[in-house]
Amino acid sequence: MPEFPYSRLRRWPDVEADNLQAYDATDLLLVDRALALAAERGIDGSQIAVIGDEYGAITLALTDAGMRGIRVHQDLATGRRALTRNATELGIDGFAAHELDAALLDGARVVLLQLPKALAELEEIADAVARWAAPDPVLVAGGRVKHMTLAQNEALGRSFGVVQAQRAERKSRLIVASEPREVPVALPFPVTAQHEGLTLVAHGGAFAGARLDIGTRVLLDVLGGSRGGASQTPWRVIDLGCGTGALAVSYALAHPEAEVIATDRSAAAVASARATAAANGVDERVTVTHDDAGSELPDGWADVVMLNPPFHLGTSIHSGAATRLFEAAARLLRPGGELFTVFNSSLGYRAELTRIVGDTEQLHRTPKFTVTRSIRR
Structure with a gap:
């Protein structure tokens, strides 16, 4: 299978500059881990949800690799437009956009997450995965090492019984959360x-x-x-x-x-x-x-x-x-x-x-x- 053309992705309509690109090493690590988990657990794209895919690098790389039916949630309108534009440019389809809700996560066994800046946002996402995903989900969260903190592990630990930080690669790191805890009846947000x-x-x-x-x-x-x-x-x-x-x-x-x-x-x-x-x-x-x-x-x-x-x-x-x-x-x-x-x-x-x-x-x-x-x- 030919390598996915990450370099062709654009940030448009977001700001574009020489020091800003439409993918990073965390995206690549998340894609690699998702493909490994899919093979290990025998799942297809319909059982994968992607959250926080800034410009579509994760969703498009996985779809291009045959993982059709992926559900994706992007908070930013610029990210949503960039994903649509990049998909059109590369001739890729077979994924669906959702809000952060039950439809995004219903039946999902692998959830991929680009770690957000705000701990409150991470807490809301972790609760949503534990609340609405399949009974045995694996949440794989990734970020640049310089922006990661132990507080993120603790936030994930409030919704998952097992939280394991992985070895850093290319200045990025993955955190794997599994065994969701029982969620409160009331949603914690807003x-x-x-x-x-x-x-x-x-x-x-x-x-x-x-x-x-x-x-x-x-x-x-x-x-x-x-x-x-x-x-x-x-x-x-x-x-x-x-x-x-x-x-x-x-x-x-x-x-x-x-x-x-x-x-x-x-x-x-x-x-x-x-x-x-x-x-x-x-x-x-x-x-x-x-x-x-x-x-x-x-x-x-x-x-x-x-x-x-x-x-x-x-x-x-x-x-x-x-x-x-x-x-x-x-x-x-x-x-x-x-x-x-x-x-x-x-x-x-x-x-x-x-x-x-x-x-x-x-x-x-x-x-x-x-x-x-x-x-x-």
């Missing part, structure tokens, strides 16, 4: 927390969980003051990269006449934001979409865009993620519309915001965060 009149609901993969992160809190404080004397409340507002929906829901609560859209590329964030909107009684006025940088929203629609951009791409620090969102905001705003952005003060995005969006002023600055307002030219 979780809920109260914040001064705002209820936040969060799945494990949502940034900051049910906490109100510091950057969002700073931006909310500035928004409350900066628009207090405005002559006209904006009717159309977008929370770009909404996370759990704190900005969108807070705005909807303060401005009942506004039309608010919250959008995020993370499925966990979208599920959380929808639950947050419902918990605060504004789900009929806040529309939440799973999208890549608001790509499905119309140009020039918004009067205001609110943005708390990430500065990581996976485990890599890269400014490209914020730049794409700045460009999206410029497209989504009407001329004269306002972009409110909060970012780590050390990043100094003001010049870039001026270049991409329009005149940008600093509204507030702390030792850690800066809030700016950009007027769409």
